[in-house]
Amino acid sequence: MRLYDIDRYFRDVIAIDELSAIDDSDNGIQVGRPSADISRVAFAVDACMESFRRAASWNADLIFVHHGLFWGRSVMITGGHYERLKFLIDNDLALFAAHLPLDRHLDIGNNAVMANKLHLSDVEPFGEYHGVKIGVKGLLPRELSIDAILESLSLDRDSCNAVLPFGKSEIRSVGIVSGGATRETEQAIREKLDLYITGDAAHEVYHLCLEERINLICGGHYRTEIWGVSTLAEKLKQDTGLDACFIDIPTGL
Secondary structure (H helix, E strand, O other), X not given: OEHHHHHXXXXXXXXXXXXXXXXXXXXXXXXXXXXXXXXXXXXXXXXXXXXXHHHHXXXXXXXXXXXXXXXXXXXXXXXXXXXXXXXXXXXXXXXXXXXXXXXXXXXXOHHHHHHHHOOOEEEEEEEEEOOEEEEEEEXXXXXXXXXXXXXXXXXOOOOOOEEEEOOOOOEEEEEEOOOOOXXXXXXXXXXXXXXXXXXXXXXXXXXXXXXXXXXXXXXXXXXXXXXXXXXXXXXXXXXXXXXXXXXOOOOOO
């Protein structure tokens, strides 16, 4: 396939252009020749030298990331930014980024995949960001403890940025917004959810959760955003027959 064909595929599958008005990320092809032949696609959360090196060692033609190199403003091509771009060009490795579209998607997005792992029912959009709901909420099939929920997401209290068990011990209703979305804790409170799951932890939500009696899991920005890229890698393989792999580079954050 040509890179421009894969660009159309991604734009169609995860509706990239729908969120261009609110997403700071320059979603789409960030580096590459549109006419380039693509047969192997690596997927990673972050556009960084380690993910680029590992993609190149796997002989990838394209690396798809959730966090790209360009975020809606001019950037001087110096220092580490120069080195990253030089590596991509020297290795003829194209770069594609998709940020909010891969959080929001109701089938293969980060939040939807976590909801599926928890077997949530009555799933609907949740977590408004600039007028658009990019997360999900729903009901567990039965009441569960916070530790059982962590286990379903391949997490534990030690691996999370924070776990605040300040609400009901038996949890049924859950809201999810991956990555850096602690501000949406207030939305979870307004909607009377038993548990809110996000990535980053923020100091100011501690007393908010304590006083409002809500449970909060801050599973880590990285750990809550592996799901979209890894799921899309499998879908690309099934849909196109291209080789695809997920490069896991945990940050602990």
